[in-house]
Amino acid sequence: SSPRNSTARIPRHVRVNTLAWSTEEAVKSLISRGFTASDPFESPKGFLIDEHIPNLLSFSPQTTFHEDPFYKAGKFILQDKASCFPAVVLAPPARDDSFVIDATSAPGNKTSHLSALMGGKGKVGYLFAFERDKKRFITLTAMLSRAGCKNVEPVNVDFLTVDPLDPKYSRVTHMLVIHHIPARKLKFIGAFSLLDPSCSGSGIVNRLDYLLETEIEDDGDQEDRLKRLAAFQILMIKHAMRFPGVQKIVYSTCSVHAIENEHVVRETLNSDEARAAPFSLASPKEVLPQWPRRGLPDELEDPSEAL
Numbered sequence: 001s002s003p004r005n006s007t008a009r010i011p012r013h014v015r016v017n018t019l020a021w022s023t024e025e026a027v028k029s030l031i032s033r034g035f036t037a038s039d040p041f042e043s044p045k046g047f048l049i050d051e052h053i054p055n056l057l058s059f060s061p062q063t064t065f066h067e068d069p070f071y072k073a074g075k076f077i078l079q080d081k082a083s084c085f086p087a088v089v090l091a092p093p094a095r096d097d098s099f100v101i102d103a104t105s106a107p108g109n110k111t112s113h114l115s116a117l118m119g120g121k122g123k124v125g126y127l128f129a130f131e132r133d134k135k136r137f138i139t140l141t142a143m144l145s146r147a148g149c150k151n152v153e154p155v156n157v158d159f160l161t162v163d164p165l166d167p168k169y170s171r172v173t174h175m176l177v178i179h180h181i182p183a184r185k186l187k188f189i190g191a192f193s194l195l196d197p198s199c200s201g202s203g204i205v206n207r208l209d210y211l212l213e214t215e216i217e218d219d220g221d222q223e224d225r226l227k228r229l230a231a232f233q234i235l236m237i238k239h240a241m242r243f244p245g246v247q248k249i250v251y252s253t254c255s256v257h258a259i260e261n262e263h264v265v266r267e268t269l270n271s272d273e274a275r276a277a278p279f280s281l282a283s284p285k286e287v288l289p290q291w292p293r294r295g296l297p298d299e300l301e302d303p304s305e306a307l
């Protein structure tokens with residue numbers, strides 16, 4: 001099929017904010033509003049529970065939720081399936097002694113996802129949410145407040161200026177570093193933290209047509225831009241590796257370019273920081289064992305990992 005047709009087959013995803021209510025309650029409410037538990041590609045009012053991501057619902061691509069009362073009340077989070085993987089893979093423990101960093105947080109969908117996974121209704125665990133951009137930080141705090149996240153401390157700071165040896169962060173075990181994310185490029189390094197920095201955004205599904213039609217040939221400018229982004233991403237991951245208590249780092253992007261994905265992971269794993277900790281790439285058995293794809297076979301040291 002043409003790229004346009006494949007984009008049209010991507011459902012609209014909604015994550016149930018389990019800080020506000022349960023998926024069972026959400027399903028009941030949707031059915032009382034005329035939705036049906038059925039294939040969203042067969043019926044415009046159909047919806048299904050996702051098979052990979054807990055508490056994620058898929059609707060027909062024509063469905064919109066921006067004006068929906070459940071969205072406005074913070075009960076629904078509008079989040080693509082791909083962008084739900086990082087927090088699920090990071091899987092921070094729901095315990096009082098769980099300390100987590102989201103290095104690049106705004107607008108905060110993954111932060112609120114982590115908060116929910118940590119059971120943030122009360123004050124379970126502690127999540128530092130860093131965002132360097134002032135405007136985006138304001139959006140982040142509004143979003144966290146609407147989602148009812150009680151266990152998050154948003155901080156308007158550049159992650160690269162945060163001292164890994166500051167005693168405040170000595171108990172951090174999990175970290176997320178994100179540059180957006182296509183699920184098939186998801187990479188997982190060693191032990192606990194979320195890193196989602198800025199990437200080219202080439203893998204965002206709504207932009208896929210544009211990518212396929214216009215970006216397939218690399219020109220010089222594009223390559224330079226990707227190199228600069230990759231260099232920044234490497235700095236971010238190495239910085240994450242310097243936090244002494246960190247056991248698990250999830251790095252993700254929403255780019256389809258190996259230079260921002262496999263190459264970044266390879267280079268950081270070969271760094272002094274990775275050797276000192278030490279960090280290694282988690283095996284497919286440890287991360288989403290049911291997920292069939294593991295990056296681009298040509299870009300992996302062991303191509304059998306791709307299957």
Ligand code: SAM
Pocket residue numbers: 083103104105106107108109110111130131132133136157158159160178179180196197198199
């Ligand atoms: N994780 C977010 C979510 O799921 O909603 C999306 C993150 S977005 C891809 C990247 C964000 O990281 C941007 O808001 C950007 O301003 C911020 N950022 C980039 N570099 C940063 C840094 N060094 N320190 C803190 N924030 C940074």
